[in-house]
Amino acid sequence: MSTKASRSAARLMLAPAVILLLGWMLVPLTMTLIFSFQRYLPLRGGFQGWVGFENYVRFVGSSAFWPAVQSTVIIVGGVLLITVVLGILLAILLDQPMWGQGMVRILVIAPFFVMPTVSGLVWKNMFMDPNNGLLSHLWRFFGADPVIWLSDASMLSIILIVSWQWLPFATLILLTAIQSLDSEQLEAAEMDGAPALSRFRHIILPHLSRAITIVILIQTIFLLAIFAEIFVTTQGSFGTRTLTYLIFQRVLESQNVGLGSAGGIYAVILANIFALFLMRIVGKNLDR
Amino acid sequence: MGQIVLEQVTKSFGDVTVITPLDLTIDDGEFCVFVGPSGCGKSTLLRLIAGLEDVTSGEIRIDGQGVSTIPPAKRGLAMVFQSYALYPHMTVRKNIAFPLRMAGLDRAEQNRRVEKAAEVLNLTDYLDRRPGQLSGGQRQRVAIGRAIVREPAAFLFDEPLSNLDAALRVGMRLEISELHNRLGTTMIYVTHDQVEAMTMADKIVVLRAGHIEQVGSPLELYRAPRNLFVAGFIGSPKMNLIEGAEATKHDAMTIGIRPEHISISADEGRWSGVVGVSEHLGSDTFFHVQDTGLGDTVTVRAEGDVSFKHGDRVYLTPRDDMIHRFDAKGLRIG
Numbered sequence: 317m318s319t320k321a322s323r324s325a326a327r328l329m330l331a332p333a334v335i336l337l338l339g340w341m342l343v344p345l346t347m348t349l350i351f352s353f354q355r356y357l358p359l360r361g362g363f364q365g366w367v368g369f370e371n372y373v374r375f376v377g378s379s380a381f382w383p384a385v386q387s388t389v390i391i392v393g394g395v396l397l398i399t400v401v402l403g404i405l406l407a408i409l410l411d412q413p414m415w416g417q418g419m420v421r422i423l424v425i426a427p428f429f430v431m432p433t434v435s436g437l438v439w440k441n442m443f444m445d446p447n448n449g450l451l452s453h454l455w456r457f458f459g460a461d462p463v464i465w466l467s468d469a470s471m472l473s474i475i476l477i478v479s480w481q482w483l484p485f486a487t488l489i490l491l492t493a494i495q496s497l498d499s500e501q502l503e504a505a506e507m508d509g510a511p512a513l514s515r516f517r518h519i520i521l522p523h524l525s526r527a528i529t530i531v532i533l534i535q536t537i538f539l540l541a542i543f544a545e546i547f548v549t550t551q552g553s554f555g556t557r558t559l560t561y562l563i564f565q566r567v568l569e570s571q572n573v574g575l576g577s578a579g580g581i582y583a584v585i586l587a588n589i590f591a592l593f594l595m596r597i598v599g600k601n602l603d604r
Numbered sequence: 605m606g607q608i609v610l611e612q613v614t615k616s617f618g619d620v621t622v623i624t625p626l627d628l629t630i631d632d633g634e635f636c637v638f639v640g641p642s643g644c645g646k647s648t649l650l651r652l653i654a655g656l657e658d659v660t661s662g663e664i665r666i667d668g669q670g671v672s673t674i675p676p677a678k679r680g681l682a683m684v685f686q687s688y689a690l691y692p693h694m695t696v697r698k699n700i701a702f703p704l705r706m707a708g709l710d711r712a713e714q715n716r717r718v719e720k721a722a723e724v725l726n727l728t729d730y731l732d733r734r735p736g737q738l739s740g741g742q743r744q745r746v747a748i749g750r751a752i753v754r755e756p757a758a759f760l761f762d763e764p765l766s767n768l769d770a771a772l773r774v775g776m777r778l779e780i781s782e783l784h785n786r787l788g789t790t791m792i793y794v795t796h797d798q799v800e801a802m803t804m805a806d807k808i809v810v811l812r813a814g815h816i817e818q819v820g821s822p823l824e825l826y827r828a829p830r831n832l833f834v835a836g837f838i839g840s841p842k843m844n845l846i847e848g849a850e851a852t853k854h855d856a857m858t859i860g861i862r863p864e865h866i867s868i869s870a871d872e873g874r875w876s877g878v879v880g881v882s883e884h885l886g887s888d889t890f891f892h893v894q895d896t897g898l899g900d901t902v903t904v905r906a907e908g909d910v911s912f913k914h915g916d917r918v919y920l921t922p923r924d925d926m927i928h929r930f931d932a933k934g935l936r937i938g
Contacts, residue, residue: 503656504689508703508750509677518702522693 345584352577359571371578380562387471388558392539394475395482396532402479403486403531404524408516410487411494421491428484432544439477440466440549470554477545482538486531493527494520533594540587559583606667606680606757606790607632608653613662615648615814622648623814625662630758630792630807635784638794639801639837640811646794647762649811653792654683654760666757677706682751683760686767688743690735690750696722697731700749707754721749724783741772748783758790765800777803798838802826810834832934835860841890841905843928846898856929856937863890863905865926870912873919877902879912893918 352371355364375381410421427435443450444465452462465473497520505515543560546552552561563583567576608630615623622645630636638646651657653664655676663670671679682703690699697718698705704714722728725745735743744764751759761780765773781804784791795801801808802822810817810825810833818830822838829835835843843860851859867873868891877896882889886908893902904920912918929937 498687498689500685500687500689501691503676504683504685504750505691505702506656507654507676507681507683508754509706510702514706519691522691525693 348577348580348584351573352581354574356573356577357571358573367574371574372581375566375575375578375582380557383555384557384559384562387555388540388560390471391475391478391542391556391558392536394471395478395539396535398475398479399482399486399535400528400531402483403490404521404528406483406487407490407494408520410491424487425484427480428482428488430481432481432542433548435481436477436545436548439473439480444473466550467554470550470556474545474549474556477549478539478542481545482535485535489527489531490524493524497523529594529597533591533597536590536594537587540583540590559586607665608758608790608792609665609668610649610653611663611665613649613652613664614660615645615652615657616660621814623652623660626814626816628809628816628819630790632790633788635781635791635793635804635806636809637801637805637807638792638809638811639796639798640817641837642796643813644811645814646796646811650683650760650762650792650794654681655679680757681760682754682756682758683762684744684747684751684764686763688735688747688764688767690743690746692735695732695734696727696738696746696749699735699746700727700753703750703754717753718749721753724752724786725749740768741776744768744776745779748780752783752787756789758792761791761793763794763796765795766797773800780804799840802838808838810837828936829860829928830936832858832860832930835928835930835936841903844900844902846900846902848899850898851929854927854929857932858930858934860928860930861922861926863903865923866902866904867921867923868893868904868906868910868912869919869921870916871919873921875902875920875922877918877920879914879916879918882912882914884908891918893920896920 353366353368355367355370356362357364406424410417410424414420430438441449446452446462446464449462449465451465455462463469501519501523502515505519510518541560542558543564546556546558546561547564550556552558552565557565559579560583563576563579566572566579570576610626610628612625612627613623614621614625626649638649640646648657652659655671655674659672662672664672666679666681691702694702700718700721701714704717709717718731719728722731725748727742727745727749730738730742730746735746738746747764764780765776768776777800780791780793784804793800793804805822807819808822808825809819812833817837818825818834820828825834825838829838829843832845836845839862841863843862844866845858845860847858851857875896875898877893880892880894880901882891889906889908889910891904891906891912893904896902902920931937
């Protein structure tokens with residue numbers, strides 16, 4: 317793209333895609349913004365006047381707000397911790413030469429192809445059901461009382477389900493990163509007298525740092541919005557009401573579009589703060 | 605101390621034998637170069653000595669002690685890799701200090717040794733940079749620095765100069781030779797470049813297909829190559845190998861004569877031919893002479909100011925005392 321003609325032609329051809337993407341993003345965002353300043357109750361007459369920042373104040377002032385932020389942070393943090401740690405271990409394991417490597421790699425990635433709703437239901441009914449679930453049978457086999465997962469350990473259950481879904485993603489990114497490590501570096505470290513654990517700490521882990529930041533960045537953005545897994549399991553009860561779920565309840569269960577929209581704007585701001593913060597880290601890692 | 609002895613060492617990867625039974629002694633303080641075409645097993649041999657690969661059979665001794673079952677770090681050897689294998693996230697200082705840190709030396713001692721190595725290698729100004737900010741030659745020096753701080757029994761170099769440009773390569777060649785003279789430590793150096801082998805080595809080991817073709821000092825190999833392979837491999841440009849009637853005159857299957865041992869003249873000589881390509885290096889000129897009736901093109905070295913044009917008829921005379929004779933098996937006669 318060097319001549320003036322080819323540059324303007326390129327702009328012209330890019331335009332439809334850019335306009336579509338911008339529209340796709342801007343229209344809902346603007347509508348949310350507009351609704352958030354209205355008192356809008358669809359089942360009670362719809363638009364009932366402009367209320368300024370009242371929705372924003374009410375959303376934060378509600379007793380459900382801070383617990384929702386807290387559970388969001390716990391779920392996102394827990395899933396990140398599990399997927400990154402297990403992802404690194406699995407990636408190292410899958411990097412070892414073994415029989416049937418291709419098949420095993422595909423199987424490991426498989427959970428990522430399962431839709432969130434389906435995996436939530438499978439976990440709820442086949443694994444975590446207190447009577448017939450696989451886990452309760454396992455507990456009983458060892459003579460223990462089955463755990464009533466979704467109510468007694470609701471947070472842990474949600475974290476487990478979501479981690480199971482996202483572990484393949486983390487593993488895949490980290491595996492490709494490990495494969496790009498120059499084997500001579502490991503050999504050099506071995507010659508330098510570093511035992512396996514030191515090689516991991518001083519060579520492999522720093523090499524993976526960029527991939528780890530990318531995994532954290534991408535996962536955080538998606539995990540802030542998890543919904544289906546909660547919807548089909550606990551329905552937001554037992555302390556699993558995240559910010560996303562709270563917004564859903566405000567809009568659909570309380571039928572208060574204005575209040576929900578204000579919450580949506582809070583979520584957008586929160587996600588952007590996270591993204592900005594993480595981008596900084598990635599940027600710093602990319603400098604090397 | 606650093607005497608390295610290989611006894612009947614072999615190495616196979618599955619069904620493929622890379623090293624056939626091989627005996628070799630490298631004396632303490634010697635600069636030994638493994639040279640051979642790619643795929644001849646020279647790098648594998650180095651990795652066997654380093655301990656990065658296990659020997660299939662045979663024994664490797666370092667200072668009389670069998671090391672076949674000892675892990676690489678405990679063999680007291682240091683290696684410089686072809687890609688340098690520097691740790692990209694560490695500064696030069698940390699890179700060089702890494703083996704010392706792994707050995708559990710205290711920080712003051714680490715610093716002392718790093719500073720000393722940096723001084724020897726002209727790296728003092730670069731200690732706080734990362735490898736990514738260094739040039740190829742500087743990276744090479746860091747890799748060497750990381751090797752020397754360990755004060756190893758022997759250094760192993762795996763084609764260390766092949767990633768450098770021609771000018772730097774000559775410079776680093778001198779620096780490594782200088783380092784060897786100063787430290788007096790055993791060095792084993794792998795290369796496919798016979799010029800590096802000739803210029804640096806005390807002892808050259810010529811390898812082909814996993815076995816040793818010849819071991820000797822550079823001049824021994826140059827003066828008396830044991831077979832056709834060594835004759836063709838050592839020396840630049842390559843030795844002219846002539847078969848047929850001319851060889852039979854010397855009671856040999858093949859005779860070899862180096863380009864520098866043939867004189868070229870416009871008027872008279874034993875063989876006649878037509879000048880093809882001529883390469884002017886300034887100090888020397890190499891003529892590739894065709895149509896001599898000796899089979900291949902004959903390469904001749906002349907003084908830099910000798911000038912023949914493409915297509916000129918010239919006459920060549922070999923020095924009789926410099927003719928190498930080989931039998932039907934390719935082995936040297938006499």
